[in-house]
Amino acid sequence: MLMDDMGWGDLGVFGEPNKETPYLDQMAAEGMLFPDFYSANPLCSPSRAALLTGRLPIRNGFYTTNGHARNAYTPQNIVGGIPDEEILLPELLQKAGYKSKLVGKWHLGHQAKYLPLKHGFDEWFGAPNCHFGPYDNVHTPNIPVYRNEEMAGRYYQDFKIEKNGESNLTQLYTQEAVEFITRMHNKSKPFFLYWAVDATHEPLYASKPFLGTSNRGLYGDVVRELDSAVGKILASLRSLKIDNNTLVFFSSDNGGATYAKQHGGSNGPFLCGKETTFEGGMREPTIAWWPGHIKKGQVSHQVGSLMDLYTTFVDFAEVAMPTDRVIDGISLRASLLNNTNVQRPLFYYRGNQIMAVRKGSYKAHLWTWTNSIEEFKKGTNFCPGQDIAGVTTHNQTDHTSKPLLFHIGRDPGEKYPISPNTPEYKKEMPLLMKEIQNHMVLLVPATPQLNMCDEGVMNWAPAGCNKGQNKCYKGPPSKPYNCTWPH
Amino acid sequence: MLMDDMGWGDLGVFGEPNKETPYLDQMAAEGMLFPDFYSANPLCSPSRAALLTGRLPIRNGFYTTNGHARNAYTPQNIVGGIPDEEILLPELLQKAGYKSKLVGKWHLGHQAKYLPLKHGFDEWFGAPNCHFGPYDNVHTPNIPVYRNEEMAGRYYQDFKIEKNGESNLTQLYTQEAVEFITRMHNKSKPFFLYWAVDATHEPLYASKPFLGTSNRGLYGDVVRELDSAVGKILASLRSLKIDNNTLVFFSSDNGGATYAKQHGGSNGPFLCGKETTFEGGMREPTIAWWPGHIKKGQVSHQVGSLMDLYTTFVDFAEVAMPTDRVIDGISLRASLLNNTNVQRPLFYYRGNQIMAVRKGSYKAHLWTWTNSIEEFKKGTNFCPGQDIAGVTTHNQTDHTSKPLLFHIGRDPGEKYPISPNTPEYKKEMPLLMKEIQNHMVLLVPATPQLNMCDEGVMNWAPAGCNKGQNKCYKGPPSKPYNCTWPH
Numbered sequence: 013m014l015m016d017d018m019g020w021g022d023l024g025v026f027g028e029p030n031k032e033t034p035y036l037d038q039m040a041a042e043g044m045l046f047p048d049f050y051s052a053n054p055l056c057s058p059s060r061a062a063l064l065t066g067r068l069p070i071r072n073g074f075y076t077t078n079g080h081a082r083n084a085y086t087p088q089n090i091v092g093g094i095p096d097e098e099i100l101l102p103e104l105l106q107k108a109g110y111k112s113k114l115v116g117k118w119h120l121g122h123q124a125k126y127l128p129l130k131h132g133f134d135e136w137f138g139a140p141n142c143h144f145g146p147y148d149n150v151h152t153p154n155i156p157v158y159r160n161e162e163m164a165g166r167y168y169q170d171f172k173i174e175k176n177g178e179s180n181l182t183q184l185y186t187q188e189a190v191e192f193i194t195r196m197h198n199k200s201k202p203f204f205l206y207w208a209v210d211a212t213h214e215p216l217y218a219s220k221p222f223l224g225t226s227n228r229g230l231y232g233d234v235v236r237e238l239d240s241a242v243g244k245i246l247a248s249l250r251s252l253k254i255d256n257n258t259l260v261f262f263s264s265d266n267g268g269a270t271y272a273k274q275h276g277g278s279n280g281p282f283l284c285g286k287e288t289t290f291e292g293g294m295r296e297p298t299i300a301w302w303p304g305h306i307k308k309g310q311v312s313h314q315v316g317s318l319m320d321l322y323t324t325f326v327d328f329a330e331v332a333m334p335t336d337r338v339i340d341g342i343s344l345r346a347s348l349l350n351n352t353n354v355q356r357p358l359f360y361y362r363g364n365q366i367m368a369v370r371k372g373s374y375k376a377h378l379w380t381w382t383n384s385i386e387e388f389k390k391g392t393n394f395c396p397g398q399d400i401a402g403v404t405t406h407n408q409t410d411h412t413s414k415p416l417l418f419h420i421g422r423d424p425g426e427k428y429p430i431s432p433n434t435p436e437y438k439k440e441m442p443l444l445m446k447e448i449q450n451h452m453v454l455l456v457p458a459t460p461q462l463n464m465c466d467e468g469v470m471n472w473a474p475a476g477c478n479k480g481q482n483k484c485y486k487g488p489p490s491k492p493y494n495c496t497w498p499h
Numbered sequence: 500m501l502m503d504d505m506g507w508g509d510l511g512v513f514g515e516p517n518k519e520t521p522y523l524d525q526m527a528a529e530g531m532l533f534p535d536f537y538s539a540n541p542l543c544s545p546s547r548a549a550l551l552t553g554r555l556p557i558r559n560g561f562y563t564t565n566g567h568a569r570n571a572y573t574p575q576n577i578v579g580g581i582p583d584e585e586i587l588l589p590e591l592l593q594k595a596g597y598k599s600k601l602v603g604k605w606h607l608g609h610q611a612k613y614l615p616l617k618h619g620f621d622e623w624f625g626a627p628n629c630h631f632g633p634y635d636n637v638h639t640p641n642i643p644v645y646r647n648e649e650m651a652g653r654y655y656q657d658f659k660i661e662k663n664g665e666s667n668l669t670q671l672y673t674q675e676a677v678e679f680i681t682r683m684h685n686k687s688k689p690f691f692l693y694w695a696v697d698a699t700h701e702p703l704y705a706s707k708p709f710l711g712t713s714n715r716g717l718y719g720d721v722v723r724e725l726d727s728a729v730g731k732i733l734a735s736l737r738s739l740k741i742d743n744n745t746l747v748f749f750s751s752d753n754g755g756a757t758y759a760k761q762h763g764g765s766n767g768p769f770l771c772g773k774e775t776t777f778e779g780g781m782r783e784p785t786i787a788w789w790p791g792h793i794k795k796g797q798v799s800h801q802v803g804s805l806m807d808l809y810t811t812f813v814d815f816a817e818v819a820m821p822t823d824r825v826i827d828g829i830s831l832r833a834s835l836l837n838n839t840n841v842q843r844p845l846f847y848y849r850g851n852q853i854m855a856v857r858k859g860s861y862k863a864h865l866w867t868w869t870n871s872i873e874e875f876k877k878g879t880n881f882c883p884g885q886d887i888a889g890v891t892t893h894n895q896t897d898h899t900s901k902p903l904l905f906h907i908g909r910d911p912g913e914k915y916p917i918s919p920n921t922p923e924y925k926k927e928m929p930l931l932m933k934e935i936q937n938h939m940v941l942l943v944p945a946t947p948q949l950n951m952c953d954e955g956v957m958n959w960a961p962a963g964c965n966k967g968q969n970k971c972y973k974g975p976p977s978k979p980y981n982c983t984w985p986h
Binding site (some may be wrong): 421425 | 508511513514515517518528532534535693713714715716719760761765767768798800804860883884885886887906908909910911912914915985
């Protein structure tokens, strides 16, 4: 269950003061909470590509070299997508007889060759891109919603999202999940469900019964509906009596979108949010649930990554891991079953630049950047209300000769850099730098997939658009150019 | 159980990422969590005076008029203290046969007439002031530790707090609590224990087994010891089989001391900390526990105040409330037993000035102030890493003609003032202003107790200092003057 832009601090169990997530809090009480769990990237597409490949975006191609340390993703005019050479999680699980379904957002490329059914999924109901819109279908087409290999309609036109935020999409996505689980169970098929709902991503939406019910405003309404949906999905596993046989992870693709102000999530006590490599940008609200296998009410301080889901699921499915490539994920088997921790470094990338590294409770920033002063002055603020001199910098600041060091156990808000003159700095920094060196030695950056844009490749005529509906639009001729990534 | 400077965000159950408070989290799981609970003041002495009188400091005298909106407390050179006219909680409980004990910090005045046994407590082990020091006993005496009416020794000299933070004081205070509970139980006496430990107040201390055990540094070690102590006290109630007959509240006197940086607590997602009337200054980590009466695992969104403990305990003890004065606390009986909420306004005072008001989820600031730019430039920062234009002001800013309005449900960090041009502002602001008016009409400010200082009244010769110990020091002659309160 992968949320979109949900923040670490959005769950009651992670300290959201309104405590409006009873089902997720219950899921944590019945399972294992991971307060030290991270996405592989502070932005959606690279984070999702990393989850499904077990590899950092720099290795799977989900980054750009058009600028230094730029966040890039897969808007409608992106040319690239997930390369065929990448082995996605459902491709591996197929070998153990698993049927896989994606419900919701793909975001790994929208041209035909990049779509989910070309990369290991057996079924799909959802969209290749974000639900941005509505568009005019002249300058920009609306985003298609797919049923497997063909378009089932388009957002705003066939799958409504009203201006007031009303939409039944989360309900639809929940039904799809429960239907798939039930059908697979009836066929005695092992299954992998990737439930990638996107309602917490702007523009926010919730169904009518949830609108206006939260004390947190529309964003809270959305969280309440997702929380309720999680409850329904777990209940379906229980009622089918396969809860003891189903490992469920809940997490989010990147930090809360602080730039969206009250339409964005909460990152709790952490610094900044989505798009940044501060804790608020990449620390995710993560819960694992597997009654009978994971003991109730545990907290794991394993430093985890969404990439670990790849390795963990492959481990439990008893499929051989690929040996011809670096896999960045580690198996969480020991964490889940015995609550033991493995020491491992965690790398915070922004585009083509490794910005920071964490090991244990220490984190070193090689580079700091929020966004440019021009973007900031135009009103885009990744750190509203937060300002830490020399840390939340508006120019890309190179600290490689003397990295900023934080102890994020005693200073989760990254407010108090440890002075380079202290014995602590002198002891810890070389250990962190050693991890960077080890990492860089083996690093072979992939061909960047997110460099080229082209209005011609937009969703003008997705597969099946001409079947029974007049949903194929005439686009401009192909004219590729280098995408601009301002952040 | 009243903590000292502990922040809302210091408990695992309130989202502290290291999750190091298993006993408190368990207490919450067995009882009722109050995420919307407040102190009556952002500083220790006024907050404690309000707790024990059920009345705002402006009514019980615990404020100063030496400057506008200044925080004041009871250092060693304070002349004033709790007036005899105030009726303290243990005085009322006496009428129902309760025996009362204070363990820990008093802070309601240190001259003989102000001490706990003169104001309803039957027993006391602890100190009249903070454990600041060590002092030289020439310019400043060390703080006395009392056993009932006489000094048992002094901090640093007889009750050690080492430079590295090692001290067994929390262990001593825990033993005192358990011994009192056990003794009262054996005598079949109803009892009121006011366990006011101060280890989370700078200078921090913890006993050797806890030092170095937290991932949060020394502050975390202290929290872990207090958490463990709470576990021991609740265990003693269980083993005496009086847990079903004992209502226990856990809370803190004011927000985490953000100015103390990594030696201060966490206020979670809230703005600023101790000394301020932002949420971080007054929202407290509060849990109620009463097995068999309070249902397990509940969350109450009652807007509560430490002053409510007065009214609530008096209500359950079936003693008549004083009728000759305004009591600001309300009874939480319905919240505790039925989880229903009472609408009530909450007033945020700083010294003689009402700074803000909350009702429902709306909060209006009439005045904003962090501290003076001079103090700030000297390094005292109540809002480290936080800066919100027009909100975290360094001059006392008068908003009374157009108060700042926040919805603290969707904006707990007080980052996004609601524009005065909105229908929401136009609807809500008059309601909040009406609460202020109603409050002011009935307000009769007491004679301020915290105006006068005098080095002659310091703890030179506390009661009993000459009994068997040479702990009486010669102080300067009495020379009263107006205290200076910079914040």
